[in-house]
Amino acid sequence: MNQxxxxxxxxxxxVVLAIVLAVVLSAANAYLGLFAGLTVxxxxxxxxxxxxxxxxxxxxxxLENNIVQTGASAGSSIAAGVIFTIPALVLMGYWPDFKYWWVLGIAGLGGLLGVLFSVPLRxxxxxxxxxxxxxxxxxAEVLKAGENPGPGLKILGISAALGALVKLSAASGLRLIPDSWAQAGYFANGKLIGYIGTGLSPALLGVGYIVGLNVGIVVLSGAVLSWHIAIPIYNAFYLGSDPALAQSIAGAPAADAAFAIWSAKVRYLGVGAMLVGGVWTLFSLRKSLLDGIKSGFAAARKGSGVVTSETERDLPMKWMLVALVLFVLPLLGLYQAIVGQWHVSVPMTIIMIVAGFLFVSVSGYLAGLVGSSNNPVSGITIATILFASVVLLFLLGKDGSLPAAGSAAPLGAVAAIMIGAVVCCAAAVGGDNLQDLKTGYLVGATPWKQQLMLAIGAFSCALIMAPVLNLLAEAYGIGSRTLPAPQANLMASVAKGLFGGQLPWTMIAIGGVxxxxxxxxxxxLKSRGSHFRVPVLAAAIGIYLPLELMVPIxxxxxxxxxxxxxxxxxxxDEEAKDRVHRPGVLFSAGLITGEALMGIAIAIPIVVTTNPEVLALPVNLGAWAQWVGLAVLAFVGLWLYRTGKRGEGAA
Structure with missing residues (x-):
């Protein structure tokens, strides 16, 4: 095919439509990630x-439609890269809020590096x-079957409106129904705590439909381990060894006591499991990673100077190298502004480049195996922060545990998070880029045009990340029960712990086991050829997050x-599953997008009026509110199931 x-x-x-969709979907995924610890x-x-x-x-x-979906898909990858890491800087107290130019520099340059690093791997x-x-x-199948997009648009529109309406009715909006249903109580003379509950979020129901039953069982099992085993055991046998925690929950309702024990102690089981999972991910992919890097560079060398067809033409390697230098120099300046020592900031930049390329390769490989939605970018980022922290401990010495300028956060922890944030954005975008390039390969697109479009989409998303995060932080609070920001909390805990912070290392060690x-x-299970698998990072997320979030998933x-x-x-039969689930996936995507965008919209009047109850109606359903919420969730689930039954085909 000639040009x-x-x-x-x-x-x-x-291009314009791709940018608009990328910005909207990045805002929605930022909310979802801070809320549920997952992006889709x-x-x-x-x-x-x-x-x-x-x-x-x-x-x-x-091919136009392919360009739009390529640029728009940057919305999920940039959002993941940002919300998994950058809120850690606020949680640690380094930033009082999200600094616009810093967030833009980290997310924008990290995303552009992700595109560049993924080009030789295509x-x-x-x-x-x-x-x-x-x-x-x-x-690609959706694009090929695109003669009649009307039914799909109708499904998306209706489900988005439904998700938005339920969110508006919930605790942060009209306050007709709560965000969750929960029952808890003390047993055995107060020795044991029993807790059951579920979130009432349609978005989480949609996330569960998209990731499937296998992942749903694993994350729920992790939550059961935390809430039905670890918390009762800790309350019965170990609470007495922590007088401060025991005093803080004395006389508290069972649900509040369970949450306090989980927050202070038990969730660190998930930290340990995720640390081990992140390291294992890298180790298990070592051969494929090295082979992918070698073949990528070999292909790049072989292709230089050779006239290729339009469907095989990547961004020119020489321009990529020029762009790499141009993108890295501002990051070097950023690191120097943090540590103020060239002998530290230069190695930080080198670590970022090497780790970025390595982990873009890992991310691309995982996206190729399990898809972008199941890509364990958080595990990759943990490994980056651990490695960077070890190097910084050597370079900074005692200075690493001293407060960074203008804050109480350890300097070394801040520097490690900064490296991890750039690598996380690069890895998320790189895996997504290769996923999109696969689509383009199947429909006959031009690779360099897709690569350019993804770069534009990624940078466009980076432009709005700081305002969205500041809006959500002011309205709901980063790290609150409404927006727990699980991965960012995890990154902050790991980084601070390695630079003199106080962490429950015993719980982390048990979690590692x-x-x-x-x-x-x-x-x-793999050796037996089982279709049911137990991904360790999914189990760790279940341990680390509240039970009520895992149940609807x-x-x-x-x-x-x-x-x-x-x-x-x-x-x-994966192809049959794709066809059958397409209407259900679209309905789920609408639920997620509608609820997330409504969550952002509700935050605006809350911030403007500084009144968290500004939209609340003077109606109180009392004890019935939880049951009404359950009925609403059941209604949404029934609608989702009926939509899924109208699948586009069966095996």
Missing amino acids: AASPPQLTFRA ATAIPAAVVSMGVLRLLGGGTI RSMIVEDPLPFPEGKAA VGALVIALDNW FLGGLLAHFVERFHKVRVD
């Missing part, structure tokens, strides 16, 4: 919206030794399983 005969791709309207891929909803909008504008080619992972890239294949046992179980996965059973889809 003259190529259908339009990087058109003005496609946005390529398929973006492709459906693109087909509908471009049709209204006179029709669009499949040929090896997609062309020469292709990985499955399940979400990339699914997006739990993580090792989960890995052993997963390997045993499990329920959503259960609904997806029932849809598969209804259509009699084989367990191993």
Whole structure:
């Protein structure tokens, strides 16, 4: 295919639509990530919206729609890279709020580096030794079947309105229903705490439907370990060894006592499991990682100076190297502004470059195996922060434990988080870029145009991250029960702990043992050829987050399983699953987007009036409110199931 005969791709309207969708979806994913500790891929909803909008504008080619979904998909990757790391700087007290130019520099430059680092990996992972890239294949099928996007747009619009309405009715809005339903009590003369509950969030139900029953069971099992085993044991046998915690919960309701024990002690089991999981992820991928890097560079050298077809043309390597230097220099200045010592800031920059390229390769490989939604970027970031902290401990010495300028946060911890933040953004964008390039490869797109579009989309998302985070922080509080920011809390805890902070190391060590046992179980299941797997990072997230967040995720996965059973889809038939679940996935994406955007919209009047109850109605349903909330969640679940039953086909 020569360039003259190529259908339009990087058109003005496609670029503008991609930027708009990227910004909206990045804001929604930022809220979701701070709320639930998860983000979801946005390529398929973006492709459906693109087909509908471009049709209204006179029709669009499949390659234009592909460019739109490529740019829009940056919304989930930049949001993940930012919310997993940058809020740690606020939680540690280094920043009182989110500094616009700093956030833009970290997220924007990190995202651009992710695009650059992933370019030499395209040929090896997609062309020469292709990985499955399940979400990339699914997006390509949606684009190929795009003659009638109307039903998909209708599903997205209705479910988004439904998610927004439920969020508006909840505790941060009209206050008709609570955010969760919970029952708790003391047993055995106060020795044991019993706690059951579920969040009433349609978005979490949608997340569960998208990730599926396997992941839903694993995250719920982690939460059960925390809330039904670890908390009762700690309360019964170890609370007396912590007088401060015992005094703080004396006479408190059982639910509050359980949450306090989880927050102070038990959630650190998840920290230990995630640390072990992150290290294991890197170790288990060592051969594939090295092979991917070698073949990527070999392909880049082989292709230099050779005329290639339009469908094989990447961004030129020489311009990539120039851009790499231009992007790295501002980051060097940023690190120097933090530590004020060139012999430290230069190694920090080198660590960032090396770790960035390595972990973009890991992220791309994982996206190729399990998809961007299941890509354990947080585990990759933990490994980065651990390695950077060890090097900084050597370079900074005692200075690393001293407060950074203008704050009480340890200097070394701040520096490690800064490195981790850039690498996290690069890894998230790099994996997403390769997923999109797989879609483009299947529909005949031009790689360099997609790479350029993703760079534009990533930087556009970075432009709005700080205002969105500041709005959410002022309205709800970062680290609160409304926005627990689990990964950022984890990164802050790990970084501070390595520079003299006080952490419950015994709980972290026990969590590490739990993580090792989960890995052993997963390997045993793999050796038996089982379709059910136990990913350690999913289990760690379940341990680390409140039970009430994990229950609706499990329920959503259960609904997806029932849809598969209804259509009699084989367990191993991934293509049939994609077809069957497409309406349900679109409905779920609408629930997530609608609820998240309403959460951001509600924050505006709260911030303007400084009154968290500004939208509350003078109506109190009392004890009935929780049961009404449960009924609403059941209604949403039934609607999701009925939509899933209308799947686009069966095996």
